[in-house]
Amino acid sequence: FAELVRQASALPWERFLRKRGRVAFRVTCRKSRLYHSGAVAERLHAALESRARFAVPLAQGAGEEAPADAQLFLARFEHDLCTVSVDSSGALLHQRGWRGPQAKAPLRETLAAALLLGAGFTGEQPICDPLCGSGTIAIEAALIAIRQAPGIARSFAFQRWPEFSARQWEHLTVAARKHERPLPARIEAGDQDAGAVAATSENAARAGVEIAVIQRRLADLPPDPGGGLMACNLPYGVRIAADARILFEELAAAAHRRPAWRVAIVAASARGASGLRLTTLLRTKSGGIPIEMLVSA
Ligand SMILES: C[S@@+](CC[C@H](N)C(=O)[O-])C[C@H]1O[C@@H](n2cnc3c(N)ncnc32)[C@H](O)[C@@H]1O
Incomplete structure (x- = not known):
């Protein structure tokens, strides 16, 4: 755990944090000495706070998708190598923004x-x-x-x-609309x-x-x-x-x-x-x- 915290504290977490926003972690461990995903998530959260130098509340229950106001981080431990990724999507990608009423068994x-x-x-x-x-x-x-x-x-x-x-995004979406x-x-x-x-x-x-x-x-x-x-x-x-x-x-x-x-x-x-x-x-x-x-x- 000490090595995990040491290395994770050097990650640029702050680039992905909003002031007053929450964070969520989804961790999987396979064939690794650190196998308790909850304990790994706890250490990553501590590393994030030590790097950010402010308290960042934790959102519970990151299932397939984190709560809307939380930034989701994913960590995959495999053969003692931990890969941390940042979710850039938010709501799952099949949600295009048009769906209102659902009939039975909608297809994604x-x-x-x-x-x-x-x-x-x-x-x-x-x-x-x-x-x-x-x-x-x-x-x-x-x-x-x-x-x-x-x-x-x-x-x-x-x-x-x-x-x-926001300006660059606007530029890209206007170009796409054309x-x-x-x-x-x-x-x-x-x-x-x-x-x-x-x-x-x-x-x-x-x-x-x-x-x-x-x-x-x-x-x-x-x-x-x-x-x-x-x-x-x-x-x-x-x-x-x-x-x-x-x-x-x-x-x-x-x-x-x-x-x-x-x-x-x-x-x-x-x-x-x-x-x-x-x-x-x-x-x-x-x-x-x-x-x-x-x-x-
Ligand atoms: C699995 S759902 C389709 C879901 C749809 N692709 C979506 O994403 O919402 C199957 C649909 O077939 C309709 N259905 C079943 N038998 C039918 C039939 N004989 N004629 C017309 N519609 C029928 C049902 O009312 C149901 O809405």
Whole structure:
């Protein structure tokens, strides 16, 4: 511990502290003599205060994300080597700043964007999410299509660092806004649930994007002779596996009515999707549940 405190006291903590702000630590220890993460966090906090020369209150309970008014530091002890990093984001990066009402089981914005980009979506082609929930996929598609910089509408932890230059940030965001363009193609979102439709409309308004939102069952999705991308996420969870099978069948039928449209989906499993001829793009987790991203050729 003495060596940890000695070396940590030389770190330039003050560059990341706000006057009267709190700090939080998230520590992991692996294969190291110092294995008690709480005790390591305590020593790092002491080192920080000794370097700053003023008391810095500690915020408790830094889970995935620190409290909004606290600067989060992360320390990873591995094989007796401690790496300290500073969280520059604040709220998790999937939070772009547009989300208001949530429907059931919303997809993280970053996963929606990954699905779209992985499917080769550039914004020029129409998009339809027939199972839109709170509208995440349609809204992220619109933001990609208008070329809005991700997260431009939110704030970041680094904006509270003493060296942060509001002028420079303004300069960068104005430059990023210059790349934006009007929506080139139609974006449509549908859901059978009235609450989901209302949530999508409100979220789209908050994001400042134009989306056609329709209350409709997937089975009623009309044919379309043009091309486009049908992108959606199926409800996942063990309880609803049977429902997912029916939805896969309905999606295959919808894709049949739109032969020039490609399909991109997020689902807990591709089982039941044989009618769609999908290939796996990515396997990851969403809310702790393993999921697959699948696209048609
Ligand atoms: C997993 S949620 C989608 C979540 C959405 N991607 C989001 O981020 O909020 C699935 C949605 O499909 C809708 N849904 C389920 N079966 C449907 C059907 N047969 N037709 C239309 N919508 C349906 C549900 O109402 C629910 O909002």
